[in-house]
Amino acid sequence: MSVNEINDKIREAAKVAAQYHTDNVGAPAATRLEWPVAVSVNKGLEGAIACETKIGYVDGVNGRLVYRGHDSFELSEHSNFEETSYLLLYGKMPNAAEYKAFDEKLKGYRKLPHEIYDALKLGAVKTAHPMTSLYITTGMLGALDQKSEDVSWQNQEEIAIRLISRISTLVGEIARLRKGLEPVEPDLSLGHAANLVYMMTGSKPDEATTKLMDIALILHADHGMNASTFTAMVANSSLSDMYSSVVAGITSLKGSLHGGANEKVLYDLEEIGTPDKAEEWFKKAREEKRKVMGFGHRVYKAYDPRARIFGPLVEFMARRNPEINNLYSIAKKLDAIICEQFGKEKKIFPNVDFYSGLIYRGMGIETAMFTPIFAASRISGWTARILEYLKENRLFRPRAVYTGETKAEYIPIDKR
Ligand SMILES: CC(C)(COP(=O)(O)OP(=O)(O)OC[C@H]1O[C@@H](n2cnc3c(N)ncnc32)[C@H](O)[C@@H]1OP(=O)(O)O)[C@@H](O)C(=O)NCCC(=O)NCCS
Incomplete structure (x- = not known):
């Protein structure tokens, strides 16, 4: 078959297809192209509802975070990661x-x-950003699992538990190898939690650090x-496997x-240097x-409850370590300045990432590892929702609303 014959076939197919072109009248509403388009597009899918869930709820107006009905303040006080992961996955608190x-x-x-x-x-x-190392090695875990392609619910559930366990180990190994x-x-x-700190720092943490x-x-x-x-849910909705998602x-x-x-916040605080420079830096x-990293949120239009918990807890780290003490003073100053200037007007307050890094820094963890720790935790939410x-x-x-041309003519390259 020659190229000309192939092109003849394409022209014939186009003619056949054209016989079926209509003005879309009678087509199902979901596939009909209406022009001019009578919908409003919220950038970044703001306000769009993707699905129903019973897993967790972010009350952006009141600054509340709830997992399966349990308030994040209560969970922080009484629970641990294992129990919270079980709660997210199975919808109830485990018995003993x-x-x-x-x-x-x-x-x-x-x-x-x-x-x-x-x-x-x-x-x-070894030299990549640790989040890159993390997704490469997470993909490898999938490659090494002979059952990864079995996308039955039961098998995916088992992989979820394996990943909740192993992402932390990966983070620990990456942290150590990066330092040689x-x-x-x-x-x-x-x-x-204690094992994660141990694997990252090589020292067993005390009770408070744990x-x-x-x-x-x-x-x-x-x-x-x-x-x-x-993103993880979209990937999995095509019936891709849990590792890939x-x-x-x-x-x-x-x-x-x-x-x-969270990583960028620390670099900013270090750049500011001392609390008296915070005002000028923000100006x-x-x-x-x-944008100031660690501030603002799509859903919270109030102070993020996670920042409310983390902020005062940094004080413990600050007491032990003069460097954290200085960075914490800068952070508190920046918090006050931004809340005053942006809080009322724009509803911009600190988010989870503003204070968390100071806690990790106080544990002796390298700044680039902050986001991998986030992943070691969010793995529970990702897998539960998947x-x-x-x-x-x-x-x-x-x-998407197509706003481009619909009748452009193909002109050979030598005639353009
Ligand atoms: C989280 C975030 C992406 C949410 O953004 P969003 O809902 O898309 O809001 P927008 O980026 O459209 O911002 C809305 C307005 O608030 C301002 N704004 C939002 N976050 C800001 C920040 N951190 N610093 C300064 N201004 C900010 C924007 O400049 C914009 O102002 P304008 O209306 O005058 O143009 C955004 O607040 C941000 O980039 N924060 C910094 C990064 C961060 O901390 N991310 C972690 C989130 S947990």
Whole structure:
């Protein structure tokens, strides 16, 4: 068959197709092209409803965050990451036997296949941003799992638990190898939060540090239809597998308008240097129309409850460490300035990412690792929502309002 014959076939097919072109009258409403377009488009899908859920609720007006009916303040006080993950996944608090079984399962999955270590030793992975290393190695976990392509609900549920356990181990290994240190083996005598700190720093944390990491993991675990959760759910709605969908979530979380903000906040605080420079720094940011990282939120038009919890907790870190003390003083000053100048007028307040990094810094964790810790927590929300949606899955497939030409003519390159 020649190229000319192929092109003849395409022309014939176009003629056949044209016989069926109509003015769309009678076509189902969802596929009809109406012109001029009679819809309003909210940039960034603001206000769009993607699905129903029973997992979590962000009350943006009152600054409340609820998981399965439980308030985030109450969970921070009483719960830990394992229990909160169970709550998100299964919709109820585990009883003692259920907790034990879930905890044992998480611990059983903690150790990584040795191929992950080999991959992390490779130059490009080692020097990449740790979120890049994280999605590469999360993808590898999928590649190494012979059952990853089984997208039945039961198998995806099992992978979810495996990933809730292993993303933390990956984060621990990445943190160590970035510093040129050998990874430490997961310690099965430690709870999830304590083991994460241990694997990142090489030291077993005290009770207070463990509690602070638990709070951080609880507070980041779920947050409505945020960008990374939506991304992960969209990927999974095509019946892709859990690993791939979680990789999609990680890539979205990486950006500075989302999880990546916590890392940037620390660089900003360091750039400001001392509390007396905060006012001038903010004035310049306003003049340059720069967004201040760690402030503002699409849903919260009140002070983010997670920042309300984290802010005062940084004080414990500040007491132990003069560097944190200085950064905390700068942060509090910036918080006060922005709330005063932007709070009433624009409803811009600190969000979760403003104070969290100071807690991690106080634990001796490298700034670039802050967003991976976010992922080690949000994995519970991603997987819980993927599994909830999978029960009555329907492919996510929104539309865009086409504002371009519809009758452009193809002109050969030498005649353009
Ligand atoms: C989170 C965020 C992306 C939500 O943004 P959004 O709902 O799309 O809101 P917009 O970016 O459209 O901002 C609305 C207005 O508030 C301003 N604004 C929002 N966040 C701001 C910030 N952090 N600093 C300064 N101004 C901000 C915008 O400049 C815009 O002002 P304008 O109406 O005068 O143009 C945004 O607040 C932001 O970029 N924050 C910094 C990054 C961050 O901390 N991300 C973590 C979120 S948990």
